[in-house]
Amino acid sequence: MNLLTTDIKNKVLDNVMQLLDERRAEILKANQKDLDAFTKDDKAMYDRLVVNDKKVDGMIQAVREVQQKDDPVGKVISEVDRNDGLRIINKTAPFGTIMIIYESRPDVTVEAAVLAFKANNKILLKGGKEAIHSNEALVDIWHEALRMNGLSEDYVKLLKLKREETQAFLKNPTEPIDLIVPRGGERLIQFVKEHSSCPVLVSGRGNNFIYVDHTADWEQSIKVILNAKTDKISACNALDKILLDKRIPDLDKKLVHLQKALHEFEVELLVDQQVKEILNNEAVIENEDTWYEEFLALKACVALVSDEMEAIEKINKYSGGHSSAIMTTDQRKAETFMEQVDSGAVYHNASTRFTDGGQMGVGAELAISTDKLHHRGPLGLEQLVTNKYYVYGQGHVRV
Incomplete structure (x- = not known):
């Protein structure tokens, strides 16, 4: 040529x-x-x-x-x-x-x-x-x-x-x-x-995760989750899976807050057994295949994990390797998460919706x-x- x-x-x-x-x-x-x-x-x-x-x-x-x-x-x-x-x-x-x-x-x-x-x-x-x-x-x-x-x-x-x-x-x-x-x-x-x-x-395959640490600013976390999940459901950088630290203060109240916030945008929730005990009207994640799935819809999974290491393990097993985020005020914990999560883009206190050529300074992609x-x-x-x-x-x- x-x-x-x-x-x-x-x-x-x-x-x-x-x-x-x-x-x-x-x-x-x-x-x-x-x-x-x-x-x-x-x-x-x-x-x-x-x-x-x-x-x-x-x-x-x-x-x-x-x-x-x-x-x-x-x-x-x-x-x-x-x-x-x-x-x-x-x-x-x-x-x-x-x-x-x-x-x-x-x-x-x-x-x-x-x-x-x-x-x-x-x-x-x-x-x-x-x-x-x-x-x-x-x-x-x-x-x-x-x-x-x-x-x-x-x-x-x-x-x-x-x-x-x-x-x-x-x-x-x-x-x-x-x-x-x-x-x-x-x-x-x-x-x-x-x-x-x-x-x-x-x-193109997303299946993106966000982990909310027990030190995270909760209001900030809600804002980021809503943007990542609802801003554009057809995008490969949209959020599908939400992992919450079991040690989050007032966890029960915050789970209800998260549920209400997502329901306002008509997001369907699938939850693990631990979350089901608190949000008992939500459907349980019954099939492991769901964890591998990219939804491209108003749907999200919510589950509890013990700490950031369990979150990292779960993300590396199930995600599409596209984008993953951690919400935390602990800088060292954020660095560990970002280094060990096997995704093309890793985020600290920010929405996964930024994984885009124009947003990242690359231009058209x-x-x-x-x-x-x-x-x-x-x-x-x-x-x-x-x-x-x-x-x-x-x-x-x-x-």
Whole structure:
């Protein structure tokens, strides 16, 4: 693949922003077709499907932010000058072709494409059938911007494949694929990992935990829990599991307070046997599988633990490795928790809702990686490159 200059890449992005604004009515009309066809049974997916003027503004802003960032390709990582005169330079380089498989969210179509393109990659977009009209309109804008600058439409491709066709494509791609990113729930991730013959970087599974220590500021804890659980239930950084220290003063009263606060937002509670003794009208967690589940709904588990070490053990066993938080006034205890919890983002006295490229200073993101190779956390522009060694000699041979 040819390396494009930063100037030509930024000109394409100028045109993408212009066209997103000019063709706004067309985008909203296409999205309305998708909304009309959706059954609304899955509230979280419906919320992700909606495109309005604010969402279009967000797409434009995402493109602008990426355009303003330095080109990630060709940056020098290291330089070595050997005693024998051999010079070795390690530089960043494009992956090549990235495939992203995602559900519902049309804004991902723009964000994924802008990140891949600025990093000089081609991208294959496999969106869900529920967003087909929205995605077609957005990819058409990309194609027009590419044509306006004399570039091939192949930099951004929309794949319209049914499930069986996707399975076949993953096993035997019709073109080389260097990285696949499944962005969605556990079933989607497992489907891709099972059928893919290419490297897969897992993204999207949340199942996030918060532990409230007995030294925590209780009012602050309630505020953080409500934000993490109810601010956006369709987000992978939303809260699912709440662990409370048994030593919390006036535990019974505080459990009732927590119950009332969550019920005001219509959150369904599932509780362990110890909490059931106090909140006796709540359903008990009967199946261990529930602890592994990402809800993406107004639902949360509440359980008691003896201390932060038991909380850490439980989180590391059941969580998706996405985001975990501790509420405590004990700085040393917070450090222990944050060092020992195996999550991509760990929080002290803050909501898990901040695990987001824009909030963390990364900017637009391709996904939130819960893998450890090659990157963990928000996949921004700088994470969409690999590296290459440039070795300069004068007839050097190894002896």
